Amino acid sequence: MVAHDEPRASILIVDDEQSLLDICQESLTEAGYSIHIAHNGTTALKMLEHLPGLDLIISDLRMPGMSGLDLMKKLKEGASEADFLIMTGFGSIETAVESIRLGAVDYLPKPFNISHLLLKVEKILQIRRNREDRKKLSNLVRVLNLSQAMNTKLDMKSLTNEFLSQIQKNFNPDGTVFLLEDGTGLQSKAMRGALLRNNPQLATWVKQLGERIFRQQLPELILLKNKKFSSMCTEGPPPDESITSVMVAPMTTRMKSIGAIVLLRNSSKDEYSREQSQLLNVFAAHTASAFENARLYGQLWDMNLEVIRSFAQAVEAKDVYTRGHSERVAIYATHLGNRLNLSRQDLHLLYTGGILHDIGKIGIPDIILNKPSKLTNEEFVVMQRHPELGRAILNQVKSFSEILPIIFYHHERVDGTGYPMGLQQEEIPLLARILSVVDAFEAMTSDRAYRKALPMDVVRDLLQNGAGRQWQEDLVKVWLEEVSKPSFANLQQVNIAGHVAFDESYDA
Structure with missing residues (x-):
């Protein structure tokens, strides 16, 4: 034997x-x-x-x-x-x-x-x-593709859209319900498919099923054979006789359930298999980790933002005329970057760079910073040091490394006559070129120690005259288009205390 x-x-x-x-x-x-x-x-x-x-x-x-x-x-x-x-x-x-x-x-x-x-x-x-x-290899590739796609997203909206896109591509459901716990209970974050839109009772049944799986933290495959319900499902059969199978999986991470995903199929397609149910469970677990990471990233971002704003307020405490300047520049820069279809990562860099672009002024003597008249040549040379001082300060913080070019080069000019390095055109990083336009705009439209805010028609003329010399011409053009829109007034209503929700206002 x-x-x-x-x-x-x-x-x-x-x-x-x-x-x-x-x-x-x-x-x-x-x-x-x-x-x-x-x-x-x-x-x-x-x-x-x-x-x-x-x-x-x-x-x-x-x-x-x-x-x-x-x-x-x-x-x-x-x-x-x-x-x-x-x-x-x-x-x-x-x-x-x-x-x-x-x-x-x-x-x-x-x-x-x-x-x-x-x-x-x-x-x-x-x-x-x-x-x-071959199936395992195929499923492994699917899970790797999911992980790669989800890892590029850091906000809940993008994560939800990507997850639902992956679900549709890999499982081809006729109905999808995605439920997430938001602190007040399990809420429906997405409901897709004509099956659900045309049958409110079915939507209620699916939510009850999702709530049970959320509590039990166990996946379930429900098969309906020859119109006869055959499941231990306590909710009873679904109130739609066309449905042939239902898959539901908990969104679980660290033994904690954060939501559930429910997929429905009708008689136009084959029933879901046990293998597909297992794959959905893996998808749900990977996605739960991505959502948890996004939540933690959001908390870290909020903490960092408070630290960043405290730096900006330290500068503005020295100069009452620039109070709120950094916050407005950050919002303007992010808005312009959004208009240019920049990535979410670049929008974050623009916002942070806008908040901190003048941090180097903390090292400029108050007598120069608050002088109510034009600076002398010697005083202007001292003032020109603030980008270098800002880079030196922030260089001590590793997480700020990506915004250092914005801080250091935001006073360069496209014709090469700016400071501190005299760069020109594309030698200047794009995000610094964007910040330069909105920084100048905000300065012109705000009161300063040496003058009152300029009228908008004067500001427009100054920007247009400087396009191609001080600022990149097409950036000025796009920014002036935005300024002309009635909705621009909303951007100017900035809470000086800094309580602006980045995710709500500047989502790409």
Whole structure:
């Protein structure tokens, strides 16, 4: 007898001939397989409920009660995902063709040699293993694609849209409900599909199902066969007779449930399989981690923002005329970046850079910073040091490294006559060029120690005259278009205390 640490596969043999069952069971057990036996199709069908990991069914074709072909038809309805091998002593070409057409992987005529049976079984199981390996690889690629896509998103709206896009692409549901816990309870964040839009009762049923899975933290696959409900689902059958299957998975991370995803299919598509249910559960777990990371990132961003604003307020405490300047520049810069379709990461950099662009002024003497008249050449040279001082201050904070170019170059001019390096055109980082335009605009439209705010028509002329020399021409053009819009007035209503919700106001 060959010894095996673990069974090579799980096989169910179905035949009404006891002697054949004994021979097959003994031979296949010696070969290392885990063997189960049934004397007819009805008994086999009941056994399948307790054999979820079955790999192969070897069944006689003609048996009293339920035939082998009838048993195979039941398998196609979702009773098992095992492969099926037909054996019979009443073989014909027509019988073989019909068996294969209905889903059998092979056909074995009686009488047969045991070695022939063993070869058939090994061949079938090897093909099955290869198929499973391909499925696993395919599913791994799907999960990796999901992770890669989700890892590029850091806000809840983008994460939700990306997750639902991945769900549609990989599971092709006819209805989708995405539920998230928001501190007050489980709330529906997305509901898609005509099934749900046209049936409010179904939407209620789905929400109740999602709430139960959210509490239990266990996935569930609900199959409805021949319009007959067959599930332990406590909500009862769905109030829509067209639905054939439902998959639901909890959004779980660190043993904590944060939501649930529910997918519906109607009779126009095949029922969902156990494998698809398992894949959805993996998708849900990966996505739950992404949402948790986004939540933590949001908290970290809020804390960093408070620190950043305290830096800006330290500068503005020295100069009452520039109070609120940094916040407004940050908002203007982010708005212009949004108009230019910049990435969310660049919008964050613009906002942070806008808040901190004048941090170097903390090292400028008050007598120069608050002088009520024009600066002398010597005083202006001192003032020109503030970008360099700002970079030196922020260089001590590693997380600010990406905004250093904005701080250092925001007073460069596209004609090369700016400071501190005299860069020109594309030598100046794009985000610094954007900030330069809105920084000048905000300064012109605000009171200063040495003058009152300029009228808008004067500001417009100054910007247009400086386009192509001090500022990038197309950036000035786009900014003046934005300034002309009635909605621009909303941007000017800035809370000087700094309580502006970035995510709500500047989502790309």
